[in-house]
Amino acid sequence: MSDERFFLTGALGCIGAWTARNLVRDGAAVTVFDLGTNHSRLELVMEPEELARIHFVQADITDTDRVQIAMAESKSTHIIHLAALQVPFCRANPPLGAAVNVVGTVNVFEAAKKLGIKQVVYASSIAVYGYADEYAEERVSNDAPLHPLNHYGVYKQANEGTARIYWQDDGIASIALRPYTIYGPARDQGMTSTPTKAMLAAARGERYEISFQGVNGFQYADDVAKTFIQAARTPFPGAGVYNLAGSIVDMSVVIAAIEAAEPSAAGRITAADTVLPFPQGFDDSELRKILGDIPFTPLTQGVAETISLFKAAIAAGKLPKETVQE
Numbered sequence: 001m002s003d004e005r006f007f008l009t010g011a012l013g014c015i016g017a018w019t020a021r022n023l024v025r026d027g028a029a030v031t032v033f034d035l036g037t038n039h040s041r042l043e044l045v046m047e048p049e050e051l052a053r054i055h056f057v058q059a060d061i062t063d064t065d066r067v068q069i070a071m072a073e074s075k076s077t078h079i080i081h082l083a084a085l086q087v088p089f090c091r092a093n094p095p096l097g098a099a100v101n102v103v104g105t106v107n108v109f110e111a112a113k114k115l116g117i118k119q120v121v122y123a124s125s126i127a128v129y130g131y132a133d134e135y136a137e138e139r140v141s142n143d144a145p146l147h148p149l150n151h152y153g154v155y156k157q158a159n160e161g162t163a164r165i166y167w168q169d170d171g172i173a174s175i176a177l178r179p180y181t182i183y184g185p186a187r188d189q190g191m192t193s194t195p196t197k198a199m200l201a202a203a204r205g206e207r208y209e210i211s212f213q214g215v216n217g218f219q220y221a222d223d224v225a226k227t228f229i230q231a232a233r234t235p236f237p238g239a240g241v242y243n244l245a246g247s248i249v250d251m252s253v254v255i256a257a258i259e260a261a262e263p264s265a266a267g268r269i270t271a272a273d274t275v276l277p278f279p280q281g282f283d284d285s286e287l288r289k290i291l292g293d294i295p296f297t298p299l300t301q302g303v304a305e306t307i308s309l310f311k312a313a314i315a316a317g318k319l320p321k322e323t324v325q326e
């Protein structure tokens with residue numbers, strides 16, 4: 001049993017569920033702070049006895065006092081802040097998006113400052129960047145100019161500024177990771193969730209059209225969760241923001257990986273003509289300089305593991321046998 005104590009926000013979401021799973025398996029104490037009540041993503045990736053070891057606080061990240069009290073009660077040594085509203089939700093309700101994504105992040109830093117916790121690790125996003133044609137590099141570097149294309153990206157850029165000022169004024173260090181297209185079990189919402197929905201369709205023997213095509217950075221949720229944990233365990237003198245690379249491949253490679261893992265899916269999984277406006281790939285060499293090796297599962301293996309977990313979950317009744325129309 002380790003004596004690490006983690007304060008983990010947004011763990012009812014995809015990356016958070018994988019982060020909670022890895023922390024519990026490492027023997028760390030975990031307090032989950034999340035407004036939600038639906039534990040289905042956690043249940044999908046964890047055993048009931050593992051879930052029983054988590055302390056849950058159901059509360060709103062926009063509530064400054066509540067964040068501080070929960071963090072104090074958790075006696076945490078490490079903070080991983082993932083709670084946020086994703087692109088479609090910020091688009092639908094920008095004031096709420098700003099409250100959750102911007103004020104929520106300030107609340108986490110402020111609580112860390114009040115409690116003397118010296119480092120915060122949090123999720124930014126590649127949505128802080130602009131259109132693909134604004135960048136000459138094939139793999140965009142950390143310090144390329146930021147030019148967010150939606151409210152969500154603007155809020156993430158604000159978070160990076162918040163972190164910089166808490167380091168400058170208060171010596172609260174931070175590491176932000178900027179994921180791109182996360183895939184894997186529990187990735188069921190957000191603009192880039194459709195490749196994972198295609199893997200679930202393949203596991204069910206259904207047809208599915210992925211909502212975009214082209215080259216993207218695909219990052220396995222388990223790898224990203226482990227990278228957040230590794231960052232939280234790495235003392236860092238500054239406010240660093242880092243791109244993740246993952247597998248930078250065309251959607252046809254993802255579809256081929258799905259068909260390799262589930263041959264009956266051949267011809268049933270397609271991709272729409274839409275191409276995301278973002279750069280195709282990002283350079284993670286700066287992150288490697290501070291963390292060393294980063295967890296990396298090859299795409300074919302990550303896709304195969306995802307479909308296999310989905311099949312087991314369907315068989316166990318954790319997921320419906322067929323797509324339920326939303």
Ligand SMILES: NC(=O)c1ccc[n+]([C@@H]2O[C@H](COP(=O)([O-])OP(=O)(O)OC[C@H]3O[C@@H](n4cnc5c(N)ncnc54)[C@H](O)[C@@H]3O)[C@@H](O)[C@H]2O)c1
Pocket residue numbers: 009010011012013014015016033034035036059060061062081082083084085086100123124125126178179180181182189190192
């Ligand atoms: N999934 C991706 O591809 C991706 C890409 C780039 C960045 N990110 C960032 O990574 C982080 C985690 O992403 P995810 O895919 O796991 O997100 P998710 O949407 O699956 O989970 C977000 C969690 O935040 C919680 N939350 C929302 N509002 C809250 C509030 N007011 N108070 C407390 N909790 C609240 C939700 O209940 C949910 O459990 C987010 O910050 C996201 O912006 C994700």
